Amino acid sequence: MVTDFTWMIGGPQGSGVETAANIFSQVFSKMGYQIFGKREYYSNIKGEHSYFAVRVSEKQIHSSVKGTNMLIAFDAETIFRHADDVLENGIVIYDSTLENVKVSDVITFDNDFKERLENLLKSKNKEDTVKGILELTSENGASIHSVSFRSLLTELSEKLENPHIKNMSRMFNVLGVSLSLGLLMIPSEKLIESVNSIFSKKKSIVEMNVSAANFAYNYATAKFENIGLKFEEKEIEENTLLVQGYYGTSIGKIIAGCRFQSYYPITPATDESNFLETNEILEINEDRPGSTLVIQTEDEISAIGMAIGSSLTGVRSATCTSGPGFVLMIECLSWAGINEVPVVITFYQRSGPSTGLPTRHGQDDLLCAINSGVGEFPRIVYASGSVSDSFYDTTQVFNYADVFQVPVIHMMDKFIASSVTTCQRFDETRVHIDRGKLLDEISSKNYRRFEHTEDGLSPRSKLGLENGIFWNTGDESDIQGHISEDPVNRVQMMDKRQSRLDYILEKIPESEQIIKHSEGDFCIVSWGSTQGPVLDAIEMLKNEGIDIGFIEIKLLHPFPKELLKKLFSNSKTIIDIEANYTGQLGSLIRQNLEKDPDYYILKFTGRPMTCTELYDTLKKIVSGTAQKREVLTYGA
Amino acid sequence: MALKIGDYKTEVHNDWCPGCGDFGIVNSIQMALAEMEIPRHQTVIFSGIGCSGKTSHFINVFGVHTLHGRVLTFAQGAKISNPNLKIIAVGGDGDGLGIGAGHFVAAGRRNVDMTYIIFDNAVYGLTKGQASPTLRLGEKTKSLPTPNTNYNVNPIGLAIVSGFTFAARGYSYDVRQLKDLIIAAVNHKGLAFVDVLQPCPTYNDINTKDWFSGVDRIDETTKKTMPRIYKLEDTDYDPVVHYSDETELNQKKTQAMIKSLEWDTKIPTGIFYKNELITPYTIRLTDKIPNYIENPSALQNISKNNVPITKINQILDSYKV
Numbered sequence: 001m002v003t004d005f006t007w008m009i010g011g012p013q014g015s016g017v018e019t020a021a022n023i024f025s026q027v028f029s030k031m032g033y034q035i036f037g038k039r040e041y042y043s044n045i046k047g048e049h050s051y052f053a054v055r056v057s058e059k060q061i062h063s064s065v066k067g068t069n070m071l072i073a074f075d076a077e078t079i080f081r082h083a084d085d086v087l088e089n090g091i092v093i094y095d096s097t098l099e100n101v102k103v104s105d106v107i108t109f110d111n112d113f114k115e116r117l118e119n120l121l122k123s124k125n126k127e128d129t130v131k132g133i134l135e136l137t138s139e140n141g142a143s144i145h146s147v148s149f150r151s152l153l154t155e156l157s158e159k160l161e162n163p164h165i166k167n168m169s170r171m172f173n174v175l176g177v178s179l180s181l182g183l184l185m186i187p188s189e190k191l192i193e194s195v196n197s198i199f200s201k202k203k204s205i206v207e208m209n210v211s212a213a214n215f216a217y218n219y220a221t222a223k224f225e226n227i228g229l230k231f232e233e234k235e236i237e238e239n240t241l242l243v244q245g246y247y248g249t250s251i252g253k254i255i256a257g258c259r260f261q262s263y264y265p266i267t268p269a270t271d272e273s274n275f276l277e278t279n280e281i282l283e284i285n286e287d288r289p290g291s292t293l294v295i296q297t298e299d300e301i302s303a304i305g306m307a308i309g310s311s312l313t314g315v316r317s318a319t320c321t322s323g324p325g326f327v328l329m330i331e332c333l334s335w336a337g338i339n340e341v342p343v344v345i346t347f348y349q350r351s352g353p354s355t356g357l358p359t360r361h362g363q364d365d366l367l368c369a370i371n372s373g374v375g376e377f378p379r380i381v382y383a384s385g386s387v388s389d390s391f392y393d394t395t396q397v398f399n400y401a402d403v404f405q406v407p408v409i410h411m412m413d414k415f416i417a418s419s420v421t422t423c424q425r426f427d428e429t430r431v432h433i434d435r436g437k438l439l440d441e442i443s444s445k446n447y448r449r450f451e452h453t454e455d456g457l458s459p460r461s462k463l464g465l466e467n468g469i470f471w472n473t474g475d476e477s478d479i480q481g482h483i484s485e486d487p488v489n490r491v492q493m494m495d496k497r498q499s500r501l502d503y504i505l506e507k508i509p510e511s512e513q514i515i516k517h518s519e520g521d522f523c524i525v526s527w528g529s530t531q532g533p534v535l536d537a538i539e540m541l542k543n544e545g546i547d548i549g550f551i552e553i554k555l556l557h558p559f560p561k562e563l564l565k566k567l568f569s570n571s572k573t574i575i576d577i578e579a580n581y582t583g584q585l586g587s588l589i590r591q592n593l594e595k596d597p598d599y600y601i602l603k604f605t606g607r608p609m610t611c612t613e614l615y616d617t618l619k620k621i622v623s624g625t626a627q628k629r630e631v632l633t634y635g636a
Numbered sequence: 637m638a639l640k641i642g643d644y645k646t647e648v649h650n651d652w653c654p655g656c657g658d659f660g661i662v663n664s665i666q667m668a669l670a671e672m673e674i675p676r677h678q679t680v681i682f683s684g685i686g687c688s689g690k691t692s693h694f695i696n697v698f699g700v701h702t703l704h705g706r707v708l709t710f711a712q713g714a715k716i717s718n719p720n721l722k723i724i725a726v727g728g729d730g731d732g733l734g735i736g737a738g739h740f741v742a743a744g745r746r747n748v749d750m751t752y753i754i755f756d757n758a759v760y761g762l763t764k765g766q767a768s769p770t771l772r773l774g775e776k777t778k779s780l781p782t783p784n785t786n787y788n789v790n791p792i793g794l795a796i797v798s799g800f801t802f803a804a805r806g807y808s809y810d811v812r813q814l815k816d817l818i819i820a821a822v823n824h825k826g827l828a829f830v831d832v833l834q835p836c837p838t839y840n841d842i843n844t845k846d847w848f849s850g851v852d853r854i855d856e857t858t859k860k861t862m863p864r865i866y867k868l869e870d871t872d873y874d875p876v877v878h879y880s881d882e883t884e885l886n887q888k889k890t891q892a893m894i895k896s897l898e899w900d901t902k903i904p905t906g907i908f909y910k911n912e913l914i915t916p917y918t919i920r921l922t923d924k925i926p927n928y929i930e931n932p933s934a935l936q937n938i939s940k941n942n943v944p945i946t947k948i949n950q951i952l953d954s955y956k957v
Contacts, residue, residue, distance in 0.1 A: 029957040240957040247955065255948050257938025260717050280925060283947040290936045290946065291925040293716060298742035302709040309713025312700065313934040335703055425952055433939035463698050463714055464721050464934065466677045471693060473701035482648050482693050
């Protein structure tokens with residue numbers, strides 16, 4: 001019986017790879033399995049290679065693994081790129097008409113990859129064709145199933161007496177996933193149920209896709225040799241959701257009461273804004289409908305400028321962006337800082353520098369988020385490690401912004417954004433809303449926006465509030481908000497704002513600053529989306545009797561150094577794991593704790609870490625054979 | 637209790653140069669607010685950076701002194717969130733038409749119901765007199781090492797082609813007309829632009845107060861000065877788009893464009909273009925969000941006793957396995 005299985009489908013962008021993967025994920029989630037899927041794609045609209053790898057497991061999983069159990073390919077590029085990833089005893093289903101396609105026929109290869117591929121085939125004495133590389137895969141122990149996708153369409157076309165169908169290569173995706181499910185002997189009604197639900201919004205084609213699915217499924221059960229894999233149907237765990245990576249922050253914003261989001265299109269952040277706009281009318285308990293204003297602006301400067309303007313009216317407001325957009329926001333961010341404006345920037349990182357790898361993963365903007373700004377002002381930088389965490393964290397970052405009257409940068413990334421995963425239903429009862437010192441009415445005639453108080457936080461008025469008139473300026477100001485260059489006032493105001501950093505560390509509960517997942521002599525320290533592969537790798541090692549500690553830092557600025565010092569005290573060896581080149585969290589640890597982590601495990605190929613890679617590297621560290629800096633490179 | 641001009645003044649010391657055209661603009665805004673009797677707490681002045689940026693500190697309503705070029709972004713965010721606010725954004729010509737030109741154009745496309753006043757003096761005063769976007773090609777104001785090598789932007793023309801639905805020009809030494817223009821702009825349903833010619837006595841030694849009043853131009857027969865400025869309202873010029881028709885719209889836009897190009901010996905002030913047939917952004921939002929005007933973001937409750945009141949059940953149910 002199979003307990004852990006990775007299925008991969010590839011194809012040119014625009015060929016419906018994602019739809020096929022969604023069908024696969026839905027079917028297995030309804031069979032009671034846990035899902036972790038990831039999508040990889042080029043910065044391109046149509047034609048470049050994209051693929052989706054879905055891992056299904058009986059137990060909780062949080063990441064992908066190295067290797068593929070089953071590969072579906074209806075184009076040559078997918079075979080060339082991923083055939084060597086198919087595991088021993090793995091399965092390939094491919095379009096037999098591709099057999100004689102040569103490496104040089106694939107125009108979308110990057111030159112470097114092409115050269116590597118040709119060298120590989122030459123070194124193994126294989127011809128430079130699909131057939132050649134599949135021979136290698138077969139020699140590695142995989143079983144190869146060939147079927148002409150085109151003939152399937154022709155047969156289906158004849159069967160349904162619909163001549164259009166034989167040219168509808170855009171149904172290859174549905175054929176591919178249906179062939180796989182047939183071969184895996186998954187009950188066909190699960191497949192049909194899912195095809196119906198995925199195409200439910202496209203009534204005109206749902207029927208055709210159902211026919212195609214049935215046809216391909218039956219073909220596989222009849223024609224493919226039984227491979228003897230058996231997936232047992234399980235009870236679906238109660239309250240399980242199947243979610244896309246950006247649902248956490250999106251739904252988090254809705255329940256947190258974020259009523260204004262301005263944004264400029266950028267990958268991979270825009271999905272969130274789309275989600276909010278699609279769900280812009282909100283159902284409110286015992287009240288008329290509410291709404292989220294989602295405004296597409298002319299650039300990221302305008303996006304943050306509008307969000308700040310909105311916040312000044314008392315609205316919980318946010319923007320959502322990625323690295324190249326974030327750096328455009330810095331001047332406005334600084335303005336929000338000096339004016340103590342609560343605003344949330346959801347920061348879906350991708351890989352830089354500059355536009356870097358525009359559609360690939362990275363965690364290389366941490367120091368940028370912490371340090372960029374004009375002058376010195378307080379801010380919070382907070383990171384989420386999973387889709388589910390990002391839901392609760394989103395509701396909290398709005399509280400932090402309101403309570404501490406600071407801009408909050410919520411670090412997310414492409415890995416989370418384009419993953420698909422099962423998780424526990426988000427629990428609304430865990431969400432609370434704290435608007436801090438925001439005023440609803442003012443009776444005194446002497447309101448001053450930046451009045452000094454014991455805790456450094458002044459009661460906050462909003463535009464339109466009677467008796468609450470205030471001034472803001474990007475210049476240093478007095479307590480009313482009027483420009484002041486007085487040196488004594490300057491010191492008071494700097495103290496007022498900067499003292500907030502200590503106050504934040506004092507007020508945010510320790511459990512929200514750092515999560516201690518496990519304890520051990522060897523202790524991992526990390527942040528953000530590495531959480532998933534780290535948790536899975538630790539589990540793998542635990543099964544071998546090796547206990548590894550894991551400290552996940554969520555509050556990255558202000559940096560919780562005393563707490564971290566305390567948590568480190570039980571560990572002998574510290575291992576920093578991050579998806580960047582320099583080990584940016586490591587540098588914060590060096591700076592704050594005067595301690596250099598003993599090991600760094602880094603990955604900056606733009607592809608997310610797999611738990612297998614981490615498992616391998618951690619084993620090396622435990623056995624004392626690792627370099628201080630280990631760099632991971634797996635993934636196409 | 638009726639509000640007087642004095643109620644709209646703050647005690648903040650005004651540090652503009654003696655003779656600065658900006659004084660006239662601030663006075664006009666204060667006069668306009670007093671005349672319209674808009675409650676102070678429902679009014680917000682957003683300002684950019686530069687001498688004009690300080691305006692918000694001199695007016696006793698909410699004042700948000702933002703960043704160079706960004707004033708419209710802050711102002712629109714506030715207005716869209718709370719459409720009940722009366723919003724006037726102000727800034728210099730370098731602010732709005734140089735560094736902020738992208739926002740200027742985008743704001744026109746939205747047509748958010750608010751007013752934008754540009755203090756137009758053709759120089760960057762606060763940084764000591766560099767050429768700004770409205771300085772003409774070949775002109776050499778006092779502190780320029782060499783004559784200006786750029787062509788000037790036409791603020792009224794740019795506003796109209798960008799989609800502003802109201803475009804007017806005032807002169808800072810004609811406070812009465814300017815006050816009326818500001819009232820008309822604030823009452824306009826849509827995004828209103830007022831370009832105010834405003835001599836910078838310190839750095840613009842070409843377009844001075846004397847130049848505008850034509851001290852250098854003496855009528856041979858009357859021996860009187862011939863002012864360069866004249867008012868559109870004294871002519872038969874009709875800026876209003878009266879009905880929704882392409883010919884009417886094109887005619888009103890073109891005449892405004894041509895009018896806006898007059899310069900040197902004949903400089904028109906007044907309303908160039910006014911079109912209330914284009915829906916303001918705030919109204920457009922009601923197509924998507926039917927109760928937006930009654931229940932905009934700023935008026936929505938989001939929690940009761942710290943518990944969120946937004947229902948997400950339905951959304952979550954749709955992702956249930």
